[in-house]
Amino acid sequence: MKFGYFDDQHKEYVITTPKTPLPWINYLGNREFFSLISNTCGGYTFYRDARLLRLTRYRYNDVPCDTNGKYFYIKDGDCIWNPGWQPTKTDLDFYECCHGLGYSRFTGKKKNLQASVLFFVPLEDNCELQWLHLKNDGDAPKTFSLFSYVEWCLWNADDDMKNFQRNLSIGEVEIEDSVIYHKTEYRERRDHFAFYGVNAPIDGFDTSRDAFLGAYRGNDHPQVVEKGACSNSVASGWSPIACHQIDLTLAPGQEKSLIFVLGYAENPLAEKWSAPDIINKKPAKEILAKYQTDAQVEQALSALAAYWEDLLSKYHVTSSNEKVDRMVNIWNQYQCMVTFNMSRSASYYESGIGRGMGFRDSCQDLLGFVHLIPERARERILDIAATQFIDGSAYHQYQPLTKKGNSDIGSGFNDDPLWLIAGTDAYIRETGDFSILDEAVPFDNDVSLAAPLMEHLHRSFDYIVNHKGPHGLPLIGRADWNDCLNLNCFSAHPGESFQTFGPSEGPVAESVFIAAMFVKYGNAYAKLCRLTGNTSEATRAEKEVAKIYDVILKDGWDGKWFLRAYDAHGQKVGSHECEEGQIYIETQGFCPLAGVGVKEGLAKEALDSVKERLDTKYGIVLLQPAYTRYHLELGEITSYPPGYKENAGIFCHNNPWVSISETVIGRGDRAFEIYQKTCPAYVEEFSEIHRTEPYVYSQMIAGRDAAFFGEAKNSWLTGTAAWTFVNISQHILGLLPTHEGLSVDPCIPHDFGDFELTRKFREGTYHIQVRNPKQVEKGVVSLRVDGQEIAGNVIPYVRGKKEYQVEVTLG
Amino acid sequence: MKFGYFDDQHKEYVITTPKTPLPWINYLGNREFFSLISNTCGGYTFYRDARLLRLTRYRYNDVPCDTNGKYFYIKDGDCIWNPGWQPTKTDLDFYECCHGLGYSRFTGKKKNLQASVLFFVPLEDNCELQWLHLKNDGDAPKTFSLFSYVEWCLWNADDDMKNFQRNLSIGEVEIEDSVIYHKTEYRERRDHFAFYGVNAPIDGFDTSRDAFLGAYRGNDHPQVVEKGACSNSVASGWSPIACHQIDLTLAPGQEKSLIFVLGYAENPLAEKWSAPDIINKKPAKEILAKYQTDAQVEQALSALAAYWEDLLSKYHVTSSNEKVDRMVNIWNQYQCMVTFNMSRSASYYESGIGRGMGFRDSCQDLLGFVHLIPERARERILDIAATQFIDGSAYHQYQPLTKKGNSDIGSGFNDDPLWLIAGTDAYIRETGDFSILDEAVPFDNDVSLAAPLMEHLHRSFDYIVNHKGPHGLPLIGRADWNDCLNLNCFSAHPGESFQTFGPSEGPVAESVFIAAMFVKYGNAYAKLCRLTGNTSEATRAEKEVAKIYDVILKDGWDGKWFLRAYDAHGQKVGSHECEEGQIYIETQGFCPLAGVGVKEGLAKEALDSVKERLDTKYGIVLLQPAYTRYHLELGEITSYPPGYKENAGIFCHNNPWVSISETVIGRGDRAFEIYQKTCPAYVEEFSEIHRTEPYVYSQMIAGRDAAFFGEAKNSWLTGTAAWTFVNISQHILGLLPTHEGLSVDPCIPHDFGDFELTRKFREGTYHIQVRNPKQVEKGVVSLRVDGQEIAGNVIPYVRGKKEYQVEVTLG
Incomplete structure (x- = not known):
């Protein structure tokens, strides 16, 4: 069952009912100012960092689902409705949401009034434009009132939902002309404020949520809208919001457009105030002045379209398969851009406050992004490399606003170093720009420790060489790519981090997966050495790779498939000898992909085992049999109920590894079959089962052991985007x-x-x-x-x- | 304007409309199992620790306000209603909420059906009882369906609202007979589960929130209730809930009672399972068996009433002033119990995840609690003392579940050590139990460092002696009692903690307030030394006190009032020389209370200055003039808009200090005038302005500089309870x-x-x-x-x- 359709001509997904199985969202913004927006106008906005500089408030896991966002209420007599259906949920005569590349357009019709609103973030400014078109489709004049609505977040999204004894007393706003300025904490340490304006005189405003909604009311039923008149409230503490009221009369057939601008502005310390307690509004007014006329907005929209046209022209396929064409030419590349921008920080499942940018995540995201804007990939590589430690290990995550590594999680994920080689190698292969290797990059964000990027790759490589276990396989540390396989942790009490509790690192537990990575990216490193003239280092590196290659064949092979790891007791993980978790997907995917066991015929045998033991109609599950109980020696992976997440869910990220491996051994039919199973354009057909957006990949689809086999979760921010694009563009299409x-x-x-x-x-x-x-x-x-x-x-x-x-x- | 009335006979506050200005709550539970419950059945339940072991999910700052709780839906034909009004908000023919001592009773009537539900936590068991009475008041038979509803929290309340990429995949339940068991994470590291049962056969159940509510619906309009039939959903991931359906027919005049039990149970590791993946339900069934009949519940309720009768008999007044009698005999002592149990962790303003137990907070709470249950006070003192460092300083907060100090905030609040003396002294004066001083108590939670409690007091005392500034006044550290006066911090960027950013401690900034505390509690310490025969230490201590006394008179007096502090630059804080913040309340309250300046006449002069400069009709503000801009050298206090919180709000906590000081100089009229201004029983009259509960104190009332002068915030968890009880019971009533x-x-x-x-x-x-x-x-x-x-x-x-x-x- 479908809830919309692909409009390939306009590069849009058109949603034809607001009642999608889950909110289906889009991302607006390209560099620093971002909005998440759902098909019913839910979502929120932030500047650079979804945790630290959140402009508008959102409530995750709320009921009713997804009821905060950017709303326009229309009061037409006794009928109150929203063009995007939520939050009043008034039945509409017509509803449509078109998610396009960097914009979303909502059209609602009710009682012969058509309201269409286009949301986008212009390329050049830190603001979201909301371009509203109203049209009287009837044959009598229409008089009605329009109310805008956003709820401000008090900047720090984490503190905003906890620290009420402070936060309920600090909210402050200013209102000037048709613009509402949100200036909470500007009086003290902030040099930034938000604003929400419209290019027309207003008939009223509200800035106090309680005044706007009324006591014990929700967004579905605001008192002010019901009354048809704003109360001109000036928020002082509690929850500041912004609402403009505009009263309108349209003759039959008459149209009216309005431009709302929701923006972010900063002032230098010396220019914070224009008068005591009155903020200097100059930077906001400069932005507002740029979006006063339809022509100005039209131009910004054209620029955005041109921007995307240019980006997507980097890779384009025309085949007889419209689904492949659609994914390759539009949606897969689009998702790669979003994952590049967001890492795993802010989606409808990632709350934007849990983790910043991931070292491993962002390096992988580069693989699917580097062809789009190589200059930004270059910058990102240098940012990431700066969070590496001098021993070659790395902060596992860093905060996008500060670009500093997060000390609470620290380092010790032993695959991380190799991903830096992966990202850098992809960048250089794409661009031929070897100069990046000469860039001086800090270690541990300390400029005094700066060294050329090539030296960082050297340390990455040597980190693996210097951290091997009893079999000569790489030590796993806290975890490798699979964050949930925690072989050194032994957490027995709730609340402990599975990754960082206890020793976290040990001298025994080894990862066959990292070994395979080492073959692939160690070879890439060796080649970079050779191409930059460092022949002796290249030779040394090749020898180290050869050593590990041999160890994988000797101690990483289980008879019919590759082992996954050895645990801290030296026991096999992912072996037929195991009670549960006998075969894992990761090594079956990554070994052949890295060229391991191909010539020996092991690759084919491993991939046949995948098909026999891990394949399902919705994709390949991560392992089998699912763990039915908690294994102290394996960690978080066994904490999930069978069929979910890493415990035998279809973890989409590694499905393309298997597909790529199939291309390595030449099985195009099978490679494509795997590609197809998780491919959104195919999945669209059964959206009522899959539930998440049918135009992007999700992190996980519940496996056959789960109660809801085939149900996807955690859409948008997943390495699946990059790896699937690598698969289809580089390996299947080749x-x-x-x-x-x-x-x-x-x-x-x-x-x-x-x-x-x-x-x-x-x-x-x-x-x-x-x-x-x-x-x-x-x-x-x-x-x-x-x-x-x-x-x-x-x-x-x-x-x-x-x-x-x-x-x-x-x- | 009032929204209810005091029923002193039943020791209840009776709320007669659900539309109170804010949710008006009550606390159920006395030792380990607690619920917060509002006048519309909102709220949540936790076991021991509101952050780590939260049983049911609540959404703070939600819209509509306060719409998660423990709800009963009645579907009577097409009419769906709740006895507590929320969340359907169906107009009731009758509504009443009675908040009593450890219980709340809600009565709603609609269409001749009366539903009354009594919530309480029995003294002996880790459960909440919900005793429902239904009565057909009409003259025709009534057939209707009843649906219970709670939403489970996935235990860790902080993680529960952030970590969706994990949490949406882990929810698990079991259903057996009429009991729904919530066992998320029980498969792995938890040895506890929650349950929700009823003493009757059920006609259906739901455990999946989405199945119960339906897509895009809120608690106000559940699909299952609308249909009148549960779907018997078994949650697997997403959001587990518990709903029982019971279909009933009542003859005219017929009554029916039902007992619902919401509980918490633990199993020893070896007895976790009764079969693979099936939890051992024995401990839950034992509790359920105790509450199967009305007689059993009646007995538990009587026991609770007897418990409170005994507690309140410890202090009882009969005067011609019914408001004083009411507060002293019932509500002020009741609030003291709640603050003792909760410290500042979980209220409708404290989210339960921000801070644990406060060292200073809990010591002060003891002052109002110690007479109620001295044995628990004793235990608390020892818990608190164990978080002291060997140098006499202390962790500022500790987690109630683990009783370990919180390293993120650490120590350095230089008043903390003296509060340990205050609490211990109050306990010994109350009980005469000097044996507590011999108890071996760890330092820094390290038993190997244990020393007698008397030695802890010694270190407390010496910490002040050894940490003095240029004038010989105590160094302030990160802050003293006023957490927002941060004289060593100098935070210039958002996101930094005002208390812990930068140096946080310094060799110059001094606190006159701590000096006054030192006089009071230093003398108390000296007396304890003398009474335990350590005469030389007593004499030494008295000399140290005398030194500080003299310094206060010399360098702590501003001419008409006591100075507040010296900042890190040696500049005066709270002086007529200052541009803003010329006079602070704290030292005017605490110096006379400690006996400082009484015989010299300064006490009277200071208190007159308070009346002249700080007094308002709603209470005494913290300082004047309010800070209009951020002062880097003063910290958080200047971050608040004028009139709120510490920046010239009426911070209720220190009003009783001034009132006590007035009793020290014999001015009973004035002492009582101050008492009266913030006293709930008086404040009740203008509840539409005050807004918070009229039966308990709030932390803060907006001062005259604020937009909403007289509006209270942060009710319940405030040291105001203890200090006001000390004031009225020990000083006014004497x-x-x-x-x-x-x-x-x-x-x-x-x-x-x-x-x-x-x-x-x-x-x-x-x-x-x-x-x-x-x-x-x-x-x-x-x-x-x-x-x-x-x-x-x-x-x-x-x-x-x-x-x-x-x-x-x-x-």
Whole structure:
């Protein structure tokens, strides 16, 4: 069952009922000012940091679900309604929500009045524009009142929901002309304020929530709207809000537009005040002045569209499969941008206050983002590297506002160092920009300890070399990629962090997964050394990689699949010898992907075991059999009920690893089958089961052991976005950036048909035609560049060359 | 305007409309199992620790206000209503909420059906009983359905509202007979679970919130209730709830009672399971078995009533002033019990997750509680003392579940050590139990560092002696009693703690307030030394006190009032020389109370200055003039808008200090005038302005500089309760426990009239008649004990004596 449809022409998902199984959201904003907005206008806004600089208040896990946001109430006689349905939930004669690239548009109709509101964050300013169009579709004049509504957050979103003995006494606002200024704590240490204005005179305002809603009332039934008249309340403490009232009369057929601007402004310390207790509003007024006319907004919207058109032109496919085209050309890349911006901080499941940017997360996100805006990827790599410790380990998370590592979680996730190599390698392959390796980057955010980025990669590499266990496999530390596999923790009491309680690190527990990563990214490191002329280091690195490769084959193979780990007692994890959790997905995905066991035939055997033991109709589960009880020696993974999350859920992130591995051994049908199972464009068909947004990936789909098999959770912010884009773009469609140039080596379903790719890579645009006359799954038999037959799979990169015509024949 | 009335006979406050200005709550539970319950059945339940073991979920600062709690829905035909009005808010034909001592009773009537539900926590068990009575008041049979509803919290209340990527996947329940068991995380590290049962067969149940409410619906409109039929949902992840459905038919006049039990149970590790994945329900069933019949519940209720009758018999007054009698005999003592139990952790303003027990807070709370249950006071003193450091300083807060000091806030609040002396001294004066001083008590929770409690007091005393500033006044550290006066902090950026940012402690900033405390509690310490035979230490202590006394007179006096402090630059705080904040209340209250400046006439001058500069019709504000801008050198106090909180709000806690000081200089009229201004029984008359509960004190009333002068905030958990009880019971009514015996020295309004006191003190009951034929404000001219005239004010304590007949004449 579907609740909307893809409009590929406009690059929108059009939701046709407000009653989606869960709120279906979009992200507005590209760099520093962001909004989350649901299909019923729920959500919130923040500047740079969802925890520390939250502009508007949201209530997670509230009932009714998703009832704070940016609302317009229309009072038309006795009928009160919202164009986005919530929060009054008045039945509409027409409802539509179009989530587009960086904007969302809501259209509601009721009693011959049409209200359409477009939300977006312009590229250049720290504000959200709300462009409202009202139209009288009837044949009589219409007189009605419009009320805007946002509830301010008192900046720190965590403190905002706890510290009431203070917070209920500090709220402050100013009102001037048609603009409401929220200035809580500006009197003291803040140099910033928020504002909410409209390009028209107002007939009233409210800034006190209690005055607006009335006692014991919700957003669904505000007293002021019911009365049809604002009370011009000036908040002093309690909960400040912003509401504008505009009374309107429209003749039959008449239209009216209004521009609301919700923004953020800062002042230098010396210019904070224009008079005692009166804030200097200049920076806000400058923004407001830029969005006074429809033409100005139109222009900002065009600029946003052009921005996205340019970004998406970096990778474009035209095939006979519209679902693949849709995901590759629009939604998968769009989600990669969002994960790049947000890491795992703020979604409808990530509250924006729990964790900042993840070291591992952000490095992986780069893999799917680096082709879009390489300059920003470059900046991010340097930010991340600056949170590395001198021994090569790294803060597991850092706060986006300060860019400092978070001491509460610290380091000790032993895969982290290698992800820095992964991200840097991807950046250099994409751009050819080796200069990044020479950038001086601090360790532990301490500039006095700065060293070239190449040295950081060296430390990453050596961290693994220097931290091996009894079998010569890498020590796992607190956890590797799977944050929930905690082999050194032994937490027996609630409230303890599964990751940081107890010893957390130990000399025995080893990770086969990190070993596979080491093969892949150790080789990448060696290649960077070689390309930068450090032959001896390259050779040393290759030898270290070879050592680990051999250890994986010797002590990382369980007979039919790869082991997952050895625990702190030296016992196998993910072995047929285990009572539960006999086979894990991660090593079956990452070993072949890293080239481990391919030539020995183990890769194929492992992937066959995945199909036999882990596959389901909704995707591949993380492990089997699910853990039915808590294992002290394994940690958080066994804390989940069977079928959820890491305990045998379909953890989407690692499904593409398996799909990629299938392409490594040439099985295009199977690779695509795996791709398809979790692919939003396919999942859309059964949205009533899947429930989360059908245009983006979710972190997890409940596995077959769960009560609600097939139900997804935690949409949007997942490494699945990046890895799936890597899978479909580089491995299935087969266009892989290498140091030497673009490699073309598709691995597709035999019946996928011919297809075209357009790829902007460094200075060139590549127009690539792929023909598959023999319906093979893999194998380039002919590669012609600008009419010339080329040996191998790599289109030689020619500095400065703008256009490449490429013809590829499989067979 | 009033919203109810005091029923002194039943010791209840009867609320007659659900639409109180704010939710008006009560506390259920006495030792370990607690519920907060509002006048519309809102609130939540926890076991021991409101942060770590929260049974039911609450949403602070929600809209509509206060819409999670323990609800009964009645579906009577098309009419759906709740006996407590919320959350359906269906208009009732009759509504009444009676908050009594440890119980609350709600009665609603609609369409000839009466539903009355009594909530209380029995003395002996970890459960809340909900005793429901239904009666058909009409003349036709009535058939209707009853639905119970609670929403489970996933135990850790802080994590519960943040960590959705985990929490939405872990919810688990079991249903057996009429009992719903909430067992989230029981599979792993928890050995406890919650349960909710009823003593009758059920016609259905729901445990999934989404199934019960329906999509996009709130508590006001559950789908299941609307349909009239539960869906028998079994929660798996998302939000587990508990709902029982019971279908009923009542003949005209017929009554029916039901007993619901909401409880907490633990199992030993070895007995966690009765079968794989099935919890051992034995401890829950034992509790449930105790509350199956009305007689059983009746008995538990009687026991609770007897418990309170006994407690309140410790201090009882009969005067011609019913408001004084009401507060002294019922509500002030009741609030003292609640503050003792809760410290500042869980109220409708304290979220229960922000801070644990306060060192200073809990010591002060003892002052009003110690006479009620001295044994619990003793235990608390030892708990608190164990969080003291070896240098005499102390953790400022500790977690009630673990009793460990909180490292995030640490120590450095330089008044803290002296409050330990205050609490211990009050306990010994009350009980004569000097053995407490010999108890071995750890330092810093480390038993290897244990030392006798007397040694802890010694370290407390010496901490002040060893931490003095340039004038010889005590250093203030992070802050003294006024947590917001931060003289060593200099926080310039949001998000920094005003108390712990920067140096936090320094060698210059001094507190006159701590100096006054040192005089009072230093003398108390000296006396304890003398009474335990340590004469040399007593003499040394008295000398140290005398030194500080002299310094206060020399460098702590501003000319017309006492200075408040010297800041880190050596500048005066609370001086006529200051631009803002020229006079503070704290030192004017505490110096005379400690005896400082009384004989020199400064006390009177200071108190006159208070009346002239700080007094308002709603109470005495903390300072004047209010700070209009942020002062880096003063800290948080200047962060509040003028008139709120410490920045010139009426901070109720220190009003009784001033009132006590007035009794010290014999001004009974003025002392009582101050008492009266913030006294709930008086404040009740203008509840529409005051807004918080009219039966308990609030932390703060907005001062005259605020927009909403007279509006109270943060009711219930405030040191005001203890200090006001000390004031009215020991100083105004004048019955002060001393080491030698009860001292009688009333200081009353001249027209207060004669009165009687009953006081249980140690083994004796004192029946005291006070006559004031000459209408004086103070001065005992005759004291007769059992017919014998006694010299002085102290009734000599006679070990083992049971009854004392005391006649007192003022003149």
